[in-house]
Amino acid sequence: xxxxxxxxxxxxxxxxxxxxxxxxxxxxxxxxxxxxxxxxxxxxxxxxxxxxxxxxxxxxxxxxxxxxxxxxxxxxxxxxxxxxxxxxxxxxxxxxxxxxxxxxxxxxxxxxxxxxxxxxxxxxxxxxxxxxxxxx
Amino acid sequence: xxxxxxxxxxxxxxxxxxxxxxxxxxxxxxxxxxxxxxxxxxxxxxxxxxxxxxxxxxxxxxxxxxxxxxxxxxxxxxxxxxxxxxxxxxxxxxxxxxxxxxxxxxxxxxxxxxxxxxxxxxxxxxxxx
Numbered sequence: 001x002x003x004x005x006x007x008x009x010x011x012x013x014x015x016x017x018x019x020x021x022x023x024x025x026x027x028x029x030x031x032x033x034x035x036x037x038x039x040x041x042x043x044x045x046x047x048x049x050x051x052x053x054x055x056x057x058x059x060x061x062x063x064x065x066x067x068x069x070x071x072x073x074x075x076x077x078x079x080x081x082x083x084x085x086x087x088x089x090x091x092x093x094x095x096x097x098x099x100x101x102x103x104x105x106x107x108x109x110x111x112x113x114x115x116x117x118x119x120x121x122x123x124x125x126x127x128x129x130x131x132x133x134x135x136x
Numbered sequence: 137x138x139x140x141x142x143x144x145x146x147x148x149x150x151x152x153x154x155x156x157x158x159x160x161x162x163x164x165x166x167x168x169x170x171x172x173x174x175x176x177x178x179x180x181x182x183x184x185x186x187x188x189x190x191x192x193x194x195x196x197x198x199x200x201x202x203x204x205x206x207x208x209x210x211x212x213x214x215x216x217x218x219x220x221x222x223x224x225x226x227x228x229x230x231x232x233x234x235x236x237x238x239x240x241x242x243x244x245x246x247x248x249x250x251x252x253x254x255x256x257x258x259x260x261x262x263x264x265x
Contacts (some may be wrong), residue, residue: 014154021153021195028197060165061157061204069203071154076197083198 005036007123009132013044014073024066024076031084034112038123046099048073051107058109085093094119138173142259145221148182152206153195160265161211168219175245179226186212209241216243245261
């Protein structure tokens, strides 16, 4: 299979909808196949790679920190980058700069970066296909 | 004595994969532990929470694996059996989705939408989620 380039725009914030689970399943499938992926995170999605996210125990579930193993999107982002690299692909993960400033989430996991709508424009121009998963 | 609160839960499967539960059912369980007195009505798409045997595979991204994917039927059972929170399901919403009574976890109580206003009158607080 030839390597393709995909541009993806995400808008949902963490822990608010199922859209991101769907997005990560699609992104993981792309990364598994070694494609190049450009992700522009806009509005609430700019918090996905926020480095200070922390898992927590869950007393309602009766689970301690390890047992609950609560998902954090920053770990999912890092895993996505690693998966792409392992399979010969690459993820360019861009966090909308103004969006992160609004939310105070400007500390990102490694190998993601601050950017702007101009990056998304560039991603679209270079992509074989574009997928936007907006907030509805 | 805590105020009796009826919680009508309609929003369903919103962020359950990331939270590993439904945030409203979780909130009610946590509040019950703090002394609240809750009842739950599942309506709309949320009636599906009461269907036994459901579940989605956890998310996997390369080496990262989700190990505690949500099981909404078990969470409903937990409300009923462990928390002693009555859980009602709107009959008509089950019917339009083709869900039979026998598919539900034990302990849920069917409630006709026509009877809901009367039920609401029995509570001091009614919250629609």
